[in-house]
Amino acid sequence: MELNPANQSAIEFSEVAYTLPTGQPLLSGFNLQVRRGETLLLLGRSGSGKTTTLKLINRLLVPSAGDVCVNGASNANSDIIQLRRSIGYVIQDVGLFPHFTVERNIGLIPRLENWPAGRIQSRVQELLHLVGLEANLATRYPHQLSGGQRQRVGVARALAADPSILLMDEPFGALDALTRDQLQREFLSLQQRLHKTVVFVTHDLREAMRLGSRIALMDGGRLITVLTPQQFMQSTNDLAAAYVQAFADGFDFGANRGAS
Secondary structure (H helix, E strand, C coil): CCCCCHHHHEEEEEEEEECCCCCCCEEEEEEEEEEECEEEEECCCCCCCCHHHHHHHCCCCCEEEEEECCCCCCHHHHCCHHHHHCEEEEEEECCCCCCCHHHHHCCCCHHHHCCCHHHHHHHHHHHHHCCCCCCCHHHHCHCCCCHHHHHHHHHHHHHHHCCCCEEEEEECCCCHHHHHHHHHHHHHHHHHHHHCCEEEEECCCHHHHHCCEEEEEECCCCEEECCCCCCCCHCCCHHHHHHHHHHHCCCCCCCCCCCC
């Protein structure tokens, strides 16, 4: 039977492990499928392996065992430069080049891909509008922007070459509550239009419930369960239930954050 393309995996982990040179395991026995066009939230407390999982997708890290496939091809056999250029990556600290203008930051990957200058300029203006920024910000530098504006530029840069996959590592975690709420709303609106495959790291159940098609709960470098937000709230899994209770009590699992 022919598979429905909407149900095929964009990303697949098969018995993946990652161990530090010191011998400390950060991920073990990890199996996960990310569906095309979904927003999968990796939820877990600090040290659960969320960021390690994310970095294995674009080969910032290489598995100690097992295999990671992106769009049906093993990462082990992929050109690392093309792989990374085909995947958008947004981090909490944004990572904009301080000596580049907004326009140069957003147009970085298209420029490396040798797009014509006119096409790059047009794409930058299109993305500024898409993420809710004024066109005149294109000539400013990162230090001239607010935290929320810098984060929008980071999202625009990740989308510049129109990747099918977007990786987001607690992108709104360092922002104030009002800005974070606004950017979450804008992300939902953006995803409804673009239908990217998104893997999004968070320690915040509220954010996971709001943004996720499904929630992958992690603990101690292992995948505990993968549930829809509705299933998560009704789950009898002990750790999921603890998150739900903590959510009800207003507790933040990420309050004392370390490596994730």
